[in-house]
Amino acid sequence: MRALVVDHSDAGPIRFADVDEPVPSAGEALVEIRHIGLNFGELNYVHQWPAGAVHGHDAAGVVVRAASDGLGPPAGTRVAVGMAPHAWAERVAVSPASLGTVPEGVDLADAAALGIAGVTAFRVLRKRSLLARNVLVTGASGGVGHFAVQLAALAGARVTALVGSPERAAGLRELGADRVLTDLAETGNRFDLVLDTVGGPLVAQAWSSLAEGGTLHLVGYSSGQDTTFPSGALFGFGEPRSIATYGDRSGTARGVPRHCVAPCHGRETSSLSRRFRSALGQTPGAYVTQWRIDLASVRLRDTDESVESISGAVGYGSPHAFSRAFRRVRGTAPGEYRSLLRK
Ligand SMILES: NC(=O)c1ccc[n+]([C@@H]2O[C@H](COP(=O)([O-])OP(=O)(O)OC[C@H]3O[C@@H](n4cnc5c(N)ncnc54)[C@H](OP(=O)(O)O)[C@@H]3O)[C@@H](O)[C@H]2O)c1
16 A cells, blocks of 8 residues: 655655555554545654654544454544544554544544644643633744634634734634734733744744733644843742643543544544544534633623533633633622632
8 A cells, every 4th residue: 555654755745655454453444545644843843753654643534444452443434534543544553542532523633633733732722721811923924823712712812913924824713713813912912821843932922912821832843943031030939820832632531532533433533523522623612611601701701601601611620720711701809709609
């Protein structure tokens, strides 16, 4: 069969080659690949892979043979393959943990792009409630940036998208960005969460625009430039600000298991399809648990529902985090909110 393999010669970094058919183990499904998803790392860090290795991590296709241990999606299921090494071949043997069922109405080509970029944005943004928060996405024109803008907007954040040039701003407002900038100095905003994929001097700039209690998440460094913090920039009073490396690898009950888009079966099935629907702009009302809090709150703001109905809708999350969200929406103090909730 044909595959795209790593090529370290001048003709590289990848080329088509004939490779052996994959032999699935008992716990692996055989998937016929229809589309592949291309990520920054596959081109820029290709030297880390041996010449001749089948390349790529994200793809989408159809299961042609289910895993023989009976787990995972049955033959005929349309699936996304996410964060699975050696995915760019006509057929791949892959664990169901790296597969996600693609819902009706979602194009397989779109689903192929979701894996690394979509899950990376998701893992950062689920760290806290984003309702009515100021979120900055740098490198917003990129793969991670596009997903981050959409997901943060769906969670009720005010999203500022930073891009390298005006031409690269195309489509970001439609995806939910409130503001699209080419220079961070153009904003007087203080950000509660920054998702940075660019690195370099922008990191120091973004740090100085963080709100008290805000976090700067370092997800990538596509500029390849160094960061220098001016003397004193890392000192401050008030609620601590923090810089976080990208490190959400936990497979929690509400989360994305390690190294995967999501399993195709059992408990996680519905959360996967919600994630797909939301990431691809469909039915944002039904979203993964953490964002359901925010969206419930947004509905409250829009429809003026009672506090009782929203407290019933929440059912998850710390009262503290929620009371802050409520305060921002309703303009009440957190204490007042708590007493309202207890009534
Ligand atoms: N931690 C993880 O698991 C993980 C996962 C995915 C990605 N990443 C990392 O995140 C970064 C972005 O990935 P991606 O898939 O979004 O890449 P991408 O689609 O290629 O986008 C790269 C973005 O970086 C911007 N950029 C590049 N050089 C720049 C510079 N000198 N100044 C300002 N902006 C610059 C580009 O903006 P303009 O075109 O607007 O200039 C573009 O939007 C990469 O470093 C990647 O390795 C990490």
